[in-house]
Amino acid sequence: MAIVRVFTVIFLVIATVSQSRMAVADCDAVPIEKWGGSPLNRSKDLEKPVRIAVIQHTVTPECTADAECEEAVRKIREMQTKHGFDDIAQSFVIGGNGKVYEGAGWKVGAHTLRWNDKSVSISFIGDFRDKLPTPQALKAAQDFLACSVNNKNLDEKYHLVGHLQLSATLSPGATLQSHIETWPHWLSDISGIDRLLTLYLRWSVYFTKFDWCELKCIMILVFFIALGLVQWSRVEAECDVVSKKKWDGLNPIHVEYLPRPVDLVIIQHSVTAGCSTDAACEELVRNIQDYHMDQLKFWDIGMSFMVGGNGKVYEGSGWLRVGAHTYGYNRRSIGISFLGNYNNDEPKPEQLEAVKNLIKCGVEKGHLSPDYHLVGHKQLISTESPGRKLYREIRTWPHFLEDASSITTGS
Structure with a gap:
């Protein structure tokens, strides 16, 4: 029997080693x-x-x-x-x-x-x-x-x-x-997983000081339940942005990715007619994309995001992809365009609130640096954008940079 036990142990050891290599x-x-x-x-x-x-x-x-x-x-x-x-x-x-x-x-x-x-x-x-x-x-x-x-x-x-x-x-x-x-x-979108994993690791390190197995098991269970909820709740994860699929946008011809987090937000206006209904805003965004891709030969719609008079934000090139909104700065910035002309018109309160919430969400999701700079389009290139009245408004916002001369280009 002793010999049988020895051979059994040897067999199990060999099997374990073999299994690890066969993986x-x-x-x-x-x-x-x-x-x-x-x-x-x-x-x-x-x-x-x-x-x-x-x-x-x-x-x-x-x-x-x-x-x-x-x-x-x-x-x-x-x-x-x-x-x-x-x-x-x-x-x-x-x-x-x-x-x-x-x-x-x-x-x-x-x-x-x-x-x-x-x-x-x-x-x-x-x-x-x-x-x-x-x-x-x-x-x-x-x-x-x-x-x-x-x-x-x-x-x-x-x-x-x-x-x-x-x-x-x-x-x-x-x-x-x-x-x-x-x-x-x-x-x-990995931002929700990032935060939950960090929270879990911090808690697990803290509780290793105690021999509370039951509490650890509960913590792990709660973590994975919360992880599932993050994946289930997509509206929050997308910062309340109307996706390109929802407004029936075209896929880009080519993409280039931004380094993250981005530290520069550029506010613009589209110098088009405004819009106040969902149908009108979606049609306007489609028309802008058609013009950018068919006439200007852009890879995609130029702006990162657009906000309509209905208070909704529309996905353009988005958080991850390089846009074509500000020559010389596209590879290091997010461009947010207010649909309309704000040299004479006042931006609507719901538009302003939507953009503030978008920027806040971008920071929370890790797309924007917490110490990002916010500027008007005309501070970087020769243009009247974002319009006199909108520019006056954003100068009162947090992170607005009055002197943009220190901002370097990112081509």
Whole structure:
């Protein structure tokens, strides 16, 4: 019987070790020992199943052949360790050959500040601001995500986000970001999750001082209930903005993403007829988009947001995308346009309140910096916008910057 017990223990140990390695092998990832020549120098495990997958790009030369891709990953590892990282920062890296390379794997990596211990990253080798990875690479990423769900490493209800949604970066590149927004599990607004995760982590650290298991369990339960409510309540998450889909807008021809949080808000007017009903405002916004895209050859409607005389805010290029509202400043600002001409007309109280609420919500959601600057359009370029009467009003608002000469362009 003693011999049987010994063999049983040995079998269980072997099975456990094999299972941990098969978690990678089952998803066709090339182990780090195979491409890197040495074991991973990271020891802290991610808590599984992981709930967030972050898509990135490496901004290094692309690769298509196996030997070329292995060399590319080795160079990434060498560069990161030379710069003080314990080991390779990304969880997994994908080459143009369609192969997934194990990096930090299901250990805590160093790919996204504040999110490393609660997310897994998938980084495409190359620069994808203006083009997509190879079809093989895109398929490998989707297959890997599906396999990771089957292996219980990734939660079946995981959230997929681009790197730029969590950090001030252009990764994974505008073209790749637009593509992953069509994938299952993509999450457009991470701000609610960010706040709740932060709250949960702070509470859990506090309560580890006590041996109150029941209280911890209740806290975790409340956290996930609240997380569900955040996802269910989309009106609050969207800052009461009428979406482009709702006003029947066209999709952009091309997109470029803003670094976040944005620290400059520009107030404008559209110098068109005003509108006071939902139907009239939606038609006006559609007409503006048609003019911008058909006549001016813009990628999309130029303004970030527009506000009608009905007191509703309409989505333009939105919080995340670069607009075309203020030449020289589009890549660092949000442009909010009042529909109408406010050289002679007074803006309506409901319009003013709607824009104030939009800006407040933008700060709360992390789209705007808490110490943002607010300026009138004419302070930056040669124009009468936002009109004499609207300009007089915004000069009384918090964060208004009287001298805009210190604001640098962002092209």
